[in-house]
Structure formats: structure tokens, C-alpha cells
Amino acid sequence: MSGSNVGYSEHSAVQLLQEINSGFLDPKLLDKSTRQRCVELLIGEGYTYQHISQVLKVSEKTVSRDVKEIRARNALTPDIQFAKETIGDFFRKALNHHAYLMRLARSKSATSSEKAQSEFLAWRVLRELIERMQSLGYLPSSPQRVVGDIFCHMQNEEEGESLEEMRKMLSEIRTVTSEAGTYTPELESQIRAIELRIEKAELVSDVKKLKRQTQTQSKEVENE
Numbered sequence: 001m002s003g004s005n006v007g008y009s010e011h012s013a014v015q016l017l018q019e020i021n022s023g024f025l026d027p028k029l030l031d032k033s034t035r036q037r038c039v040e041l042l043i044g045e046g047y048t049y050q051h052i053s054q055v056l057k058v059s060e061k062t063v064s065r066d067v068k069e070i071r072a073r074n075a076l077t078p079d080i081q082f083a084k085e086t087i088g089d090f091f092r093k094a095l096n097h098h099a100y101l102m103r104l105a106r107s108k109s110a111t112s113s114e115k116a117q118s119e120f121l122a123w124r125v126l127r128e129l130i131e132r133m134q135s136l137g138y139l140p141s142s143p144q145r146v147v148g149d150i151f152c153h154m155q156n157e158e159e160g161e162s163l164e165e166m167r168k169m170l171s172e173i174r175t176v177t178s179e180a181g182t183y184t185p186e187l188e189s190q191i192r193a194i195e196l197r198i199e200k201a202e203l204v205s206d207v208k209k210l211k212r213q214t215q216t217q218s219k220e221v222e223n224e
Contacts, residue, residue: 011034130173
């Protein structure tokens with residue numbers, strides 16, 4: 001065994017644990033950050049603090065402190081951009097799953113039972129996607145109730161981009177529901193209600209930009 005932990009920080013946690021289990025590496029030689037990578041992996045694998053302390057040859061209190069620091073390091077701060085990216089990624093993955101299931105349902109090699117099951121699962125993915133988008137405020141829960149704060153987080157330069165993203169999402173919803181045969185008058189009413197709000201928001205955004213522009217021009221004139 002080596003008497004130094006030089007080089008171990010570059011190894012993956014999986015590789016380190018393999019070397020520890022094989023007896024090639026003494027876990028006491030690991031520095032704190034390297035040990036915590038191993039702790040994080042073992043926690044993810046469902047190991048108890050007691051088991052982790054035995055594997056890494058440290059006390060359970062040390063493991064507890066490591067876990068506390070790991071959680072603090074991985075903590076998320078509410079951020080509108082992160083939320084938008086996460087929701088967008090979720091939306092795209094759901095559509096990909098739906099498209100894959102629809103391809104299976106149309107496959108010539110699939111049995112009637114497999115086609116029916118794929119059709120059912122495709123519809124389920126689509127239905128749950130719409131329900132989730134409603135719960136997140138991207139779709140109204142009924143034609144009469146449009147979520148009032150759907151645009152509340154849009155700020156200045158981000159407004160145009162956010163509105164365009166919503167237009168694209170609505171277009172994709174129209175496409176997938178039409179392909180699945182689930183595009184109903186009620187859904188059209190919901191989508192159209194949001195489109196009207198987007199148009200209003202675009203108008204407000206243009207007015208705000210014009211106001212900022214005139215204010216900037218006025219300040220420049222005053223400075224001269």
C-alpha cells in the first residue's frame with residue numbers, strides 16, 4: 001500500500017471503493033473531499049451510516065458530518081432559469097417517450113396486444129404530461145380558469161425568449177395530441193386562452209421596452 005493519497009483524488013468513487021474492497025487501498029489514506037465522494041456514492045446505493053463507517057474505517061459521526069456537508073453542497077436555490085430548463089427538459093423527454101411508444105404501436109412486427117398496450121401507454125404519457133403542465137401553471141386546468149401568474153417571473157430581456165418558448169410548447173402539444181387523436185375542443189380552448197395571454201404579454205413587453213428606450217434617450221439629452 002502507498003503511504004500517500006497522491007493521485008487518489010483523480011480516481012472515480014467506484015474505482016476507489018473497488019480498491020478498498022480488494023484491500024489494495026487503505027481508506028484512511030483518503031483526504032476529506034475524496035472520502036466524501038465515496039460517502040455520496042454509498043449513500044446513493046442505500047448503505048447505512050454504520051456500514052459506510054466500516055467500509056471507510058471512520059466513525060459514524062464522521063460519516064454524519066460528511067453527509068451533512070454533501071447535502072449543503074448539493075442544495076438548490078430557487079432559480080427561475082433552472083426551473084424553466086428543468087421543466088423544458090421534462091417536457092421534451094415526455095414527448096420523446098410518447099413518440100417512441102407510438103412508433104411501437106405502429107410497428108408491423110408488433111402483435112395486436114403489444115400495439116394496444118403501446119397505444120394505451122402513449123396516451124397515459126400524454127395525459128400525465130398535460131396534467132403535470134397544468135399543475136406547474138403552463139396550462140390552465142379548465143377553459144374558464146387560466147393560471148394568472150404564468151408570466152409573473154418574466155423579466156426584461158428574458159420576456160421575449162420565454163414567450164417564444166411557450167409558443168413552441170403549445171405548438172408541440174397541438175402536434176402530439178393531434179397525432180394521438182386526443183386533440184379536443186376543450187384542449188383547443190385552453191391553448192387559445194394561453195395564446196391570447198402571450199399576445200397581451202408581448203404587447204406589455206413592447207411598451208416596457210419603448211418606455212426604457214425613451215427614458216434612456218431623455219437621460220442622454222439631459223447629460224448633454
